[in-house]
Structures are given as C-alpha cells and as structure tokens.
Amino acid sequence: MKKITKILGAALLMAMSAMPFAGNAQIIKGGYFNVDWQFNAPVGNEYANVASGWGMNFEGGYYIIPKMSLGLFVSYHTNNKYIGEQVLQLSDTESLYTDQQHSIYQVPFGITSRWRFIEDRMFEPYIGVKLGAMYTRMESDTQVYTYYQDRWGFNVQPEIGFSLFPMPVNRIGFHMAIYYSYATNKSHVLTYNINGYNNIGFRLGISF
Amino acid sequence: MKQVIPILLLAMAFTACQKEPDFNELSSELIVYTNYDKNVNFGKFATYAIPDSILVLDDKSKPTYFAANDPRTTAIIGAINSEMKTRGYTEVDNNLYADMGIQVSYVKDTNTIISYASTNPYWWYGYDYYWPGSYWNPYWWGWTPSYAYPISYTYTIGSLIIEFIALEDANASTKKIPVIWTAYMAGILSSNQLNINRTVTGIYQAFEQSPYIQSSVQ
Numbered sequence: 001m002k003k004i005t006k007i008l009g010a011a012l013l014m015a016m017s018a019m020p021f022a023g024n025a026q027i028i029k030g031g032y033f034n035v036d037w038q039f040n041a042p043v044g045n046e047y048a049n050v051a052s053g054w055g056m057n058f059e060g061g062y063y064i065i066p067k068m069s070l071g072l073f074v075s076y077h078t079n080n081k082y083i084g085e086q087v088l089q090l091s092d093t094e095s096l097y098t099d100q101q102h103s104i105y106q107v108p109f110g111i112t113s114r115w116r117f118i119e120d121r122m123f124e125p126y127i128g129v130k131l132g133a134m135y136t137r138m139e140s141d142t143q144v145y146t147y148y149q150d151r152w153g154f155n156v157q158p159e160i161g162f163s164l165f166p167m168p169v170n171r172i173g174f175h176m177a178i179y180y181s182y183a184t185n186k187s188h189v190l191t192y193n194i195n196g197y198n199n200i201g202f203r204l205g206i207s208f
Numbered sequence: 209m210k211q212v213i214p215i216l217l218l219a220m221a222f223t224a225c226q227k228e229p230d231f232n233e234l235s236s237e238l239i240v241y242t243n244y245d246k247n248v249n250f251g252k253f254a255t256y257a258i259p260d261s262i263l264v265l266d267d268k269s270k271p272t273y274f275a276a277n278d279p280r281t282t283a284i285i286g287a288i289n290s291e292m293k294t295r296g297y298t299e300v301d302n303n304l305y306a307d308m309g310i311q312v313s314y315v316k317d318t319n320t321i322i323s324y325a326s327t328n329p330y331w332w333y334g335y336d337y338y339w340p341g342s343y344w345n346p347y348w349w350g351w352t353p354s355y356a357y358p359i360s361y362t363y364t365i366g367s368l369i370i371e372f373i374a375l376e377d378a379n380a381s382t383k384k385i386p387v388i389w390t391a392y393m394a395g396i397l398s399s400n401q402l403n404i405n406r407t408v409t410g411i412y413q414a415f416e417q418s419p420y421i422q423s424s425v426q
Contacts, residue, residue, distance in 0.1 A: 054227035078227035085237055087417045093357060095417040097240040101229035137226065143234045144367075144394040 036205030074109035138187035153185030245356035251424030257303035296423035354384035
C-alpha cells in the first residue's frame with residue numbers, strides 16, 4: 001500500500017504541476033486529461049485472476065464536437081496470484097515440483113474516444129471506447145527461476161464513466177469509469193496458456 | 209503544451225511499473241526438477257552402485273567431496289538408498305557389477321559449470337574432472353556422460369544433482385555412459401548452509417514424481 005500511495009502521490013503532484021494556478025483555463029481549451037488509479041480483475045483465465053489495484057491510466061483528449069472527443073491513452077496493470085507447490089508436467093519426461101507466483105502485466109495504449117451526454121456542467125457522464133495495442137508479460141516466478149513470455153495484441157475497451165467538476169468553471173475535478181477490456185494476446189508459460197486477455201475494472205482519478 | 213510534457217513523461221515511466229509479487233511466500237519452498245530418457249526401461253535394472261561420498265562442484269581445480277562420515281552425506285545417500293530399496297533395486301559395492309550408477313553432486317559454486325549450451329545441449333563445460341575422474345572406479349577413466357535429453361537449467365549455487373547412469377549400457381567404443389535420469393533440487397539452503405531436512409524432502413519428492421523408476425527384476 002505504501003508503494004500505491006507513493007505512486008498516487010507522485011501522479012497527483014505531477015498532474016497538479018501541470019494545472020493552471022488560477023483562472024478558468026484548461027491546459028488545452030476543449031481538451032481534457034485524466035490521471036487515474038485503476039482496479040482491475042482478469043476474467044476468463046485462472047492464471048492470475050486475483051483483482052488488484054496495481055495500475056494506473058493516463059489519457060488526454062480533445063472535443064472535436066461539443067459532445068465527442070478523440071484522444072490518446074496509456075495504462076498499465078499487474079495482477080499476481082500465489083500458486084502452492086505442485087508437480088508440473090513440462091514435457092513427456094520433465095517434471096517440476098515448485099510453488100509459484102503468477103503474474104500478468106498488461107500495458108494497453110492507443111486512441112480513445114468519448115461521447116458525453118452533458119457538457120460543461122458539474123456532472124458529465126459519458127460512454128467511450130479505447131482501441132489500440134497491448135503489451136503483456138505472462139510470468140511465473142519460482143524461488144530460483146523466472147519464466148515469462150512477452151506478447152503483443154490488439155486491445156479494445158468499452159467504458160462508461162463520468163467527470164465531476166465541483167466548480168465547473170475551473171474544469172478541475174474527479175473522474176470515475178468502469179470498463180471492460182479484451183486483448184487478442186496469446187501467451188504460454190510452463191504448462192499454462194492464456195488465449196486472449198479479458199478484464200473488468202474501474203478507474204478513479206482526477207480530470208482537468 | 210509544455211505543461212503536458214511532465215505528464216507524458218510520467219506516463220512513460222509508469223509503463224515500466226510492473227508490480228513484483230511477494231517473493232517471501234516462495235522463500236521456504238523447494239524446487240525439484242526431474243527428467244529421464246524415455247527410451248530406457250528402468251524395470252530391466254536390478255542393481256546399482258552409489259559412492260559413499262558426495263562430489264562438491266566448486267571453483268577448485270581438483271574435486272572435493274562431502275566425506276563418507278559427513279552427516280550431510282549419510283542423510284542424502286541414506287534417503288536415496290531407502291527409495292531405491294523401496295523400488296526393488298539392490299545396492300552393490302563394486303560398480304563394475306552394477307546395472308546403474310548413481311552420481312550425487314552438490315553445487316557449491318557455479319563458476320566452473322555452464323550446465324547448458326544452447327548450441328550443444330549435451331555438452332557440459334567444466335566437467336572435465338567430473339565423470340572421467342577418480343570419483344568412480346579407475347576403470348571409467350576417460351569416459352564421458354551421454355545425455356539423451358536436454359538439461360534446460362543452469363544449476364545454481366546451493367543445489368543438489370542426482371544422476372543415474374546406465375553402466376550396463378556403457379559404450380566401450382565411444383567411451384560414453386548414458387545418463388538416464390536427472391534430478392535437480394534447489395531451495396535447500398538455510399542461512400547459506402545445506403538444510404538436511406529440506407534436502408531429504410527434495411530427494412523423496414524427486415522419486416515421488418518419477419514413478420517409472422521401478423525394478424521389475426525378481
């Protein structure tokens with residue numbers, strides 16, 4: 001938790017340093033930025049399906065029309081899971097007795113688009129979608145060895161959320177979203193396979 | 209736009225922020241790896257020979273051993289003998305009359321060993337004094353081990369290797385002795401010393417995950 005606090009603190013400080021100190025100006029008029037803490041749960045695989053808050057999301061966009069934005073995003077997340085000792089049949093003749101720490105590390109990035117239902121108000125709900133590439137590392141750590149495989153794939157993330165601006169004129173507020181993420185990455189480590197990465201989660205952060 | 213740059217840099221930095229798992233959970237657990245030659249019928253063997261000392265692989269130019277009266281030796285060889293007896297094999301003193309030989313090595317220092325060469329997985333560097341040496345009977349001087357399977361692990365400091373060699377199938381013309389079973393265990397150190405209990409547990413586990421080691425000779 002200390003590390004999360006440090007990361008969040010650093011993110012907030014950096015974000016605040018980029019904010020205007022006074023006035024009602026946005027960094028880019030008609031644009032927005034989000035810095036979010038992320039809670040993510042892999043679904044559809046049992047490799048490392050323990051939900052965690054080890055991730056963040058960064059995105060920025062520009063409203064090309066009053067209700068619709070286009071922008072860029074990058075996020076990252078780690079999910080870990082301890083696996084007790086067992087014998088893995090690595091091949092016809094190879095057996096490995098070990099316990100493991102399973103880990104899935106995901107870094108999706110690409111373009112993001114939103115459709116907001118209300119504009120320039122305190123409460124701005126929206127629906128959105130993110131499209132892009134995703135890097136994954138599927139990893140198994142044992143006491144002595146680390147086994148891993150890096151893969152790339154295509155990622156899509158529909159999301160629904162809202163921005164909350166206590167003082168709408170300042171355009172500095174809070175952001176929350178829930179999302180579903182799917183990526184085409186296929187990974188194999190030891191005797192485990194993941195054929196496509198599915199996740200659900202939510203994001204909490206700041207918007208400016 | 210200058211104000212955006214720190215945020216972008218921050219985002220890039222965070223993309224390398226993979227959260228490491230809690231390795232403390234792993235610290236007390238063994239790793240036991242076994243591999244064998246699937247073309248060998250372990251049931252055809254009836255006898256085996258095992259030295260009364262354990263070879264220590266370190267950076268010294270001459271081999272060193274855990275002596276026969278060392279408690280580590282008696283515990284390790286005792287566990288192996290117990291398992292072999294349970295599986296129907298009989299120990300003989302003279303390896304010239306044994307079907308199998310059992311080699312036990314403790315890796316103290318890996319400086320002299322590169323266990324796996326990708327260009328030739330069957331070649332073991334730094335073993336010049338290992339098999340051909342005086343560890344076995346002088347009869348085997350100049351013989352080298354022959355692996356029918358790749359060993360895909362670099363052995364780490366503080367690990368134990370047990371290998372079965374088919375003395376019965378030794379090839380006199382090529383001077384090669386087939387290695388038919390390898391067990392490798394790590395995580396057997398406590399406070400930088402060999403933990404006997406954990407090592408013995410690892411030996412039992414190696415046999416447990418190798419049910420094909422069973423004599424059928426009556």
